[in-house]
Amino acid sequence: MEDALVSDKRMSLKAIAQQLGCTTAVLYKRFPDLSQAVVTRYRGERIDKEQIRQQLQDMLRSSEKMPSIREIARQRGYRLAILERNFPDLCKEIALRRRIELRKQHEERMTRISLEIHQTVMILHQQGMYPSSIQVGKQLNNSHILRPKKAREAWILALDELGYPTDHLKK
Numbered sequence: 001m002e003d004a005l006v007s008d009k010r011m012s013l014k015a016i017a018q019q020l021g022c023t024t025a026v027l028y029k030r031f032p033d034l035s036q037a038v039v040t041r042y043r044g045e046r047i048d049k050e051q052i053r054q055q056l057q058d059m060l061r062s063s064e065k066m067p068s069i070r071e072i073a074r075q076r077g078y079r080l081a082i083l084e085r086n087f088p089d090l091c092k093e094i095a096l097r098r099r100i101e102l103r104k105q106h107e108e109r110m111t112r113i114s115l116e117i118h119q120t121v122m123i124l125h126q127q128g129m130y131p132s133s134i135q136v137g138k139q140l141n142n143s144h145i146l147r148p149k150k151a152r153e154a155w156i157l158a159l160d161e162l163g164y165p166t167d168h169l170k171k
């Protein structure tokens with residue numbers, strides 16, 4: 001807690017308690033003076049809007065994976081409302097970039113899964129087994145692998161390639 005008082009980074013008592021693995025009540029009970037000093041410092045400091053703006057812009061320029069606005073606020077020790085109220089445009093840009101990154105990550109994952117399904121169907125067929133959804137799930141150690149629409153479409157496409165009837169599978 002003493003480190004938090006001399007640090008340049010603003011930290012709430014709640015954040016300090018989480019780092020230490022306890023509750024704020026424990027900190028108040030065991031370290032009443034330090035706890036009060038942390039709260040006073042945290043509440044008493046005025047936010048430096050330019051510094052926050054610069055941090056958010058730096059994050060947008062960075063090529064690193066974009067965290068959510070909520071996560072950014074938590075990491076920096078600010079309430080979410082402060083960021084949203086004071087920097088709505090930057091928050092929207094960050095949210096958009098995060099959404100794009102998550103969508104891209106999802107597409108890459110679905111492409112990888114579709115390829116795994118296709119390969120598994122071919123292997124099962126070569127082994128003389130019908131590549132049913134159950135067999136594909138067993139081979140990939142995931143009984144729910146065909147639940148996403150794109151995964152199911154990849155399975156049906158692979159069955160089509162091998163000449164299996166698929167009309168009854170298409171919804």
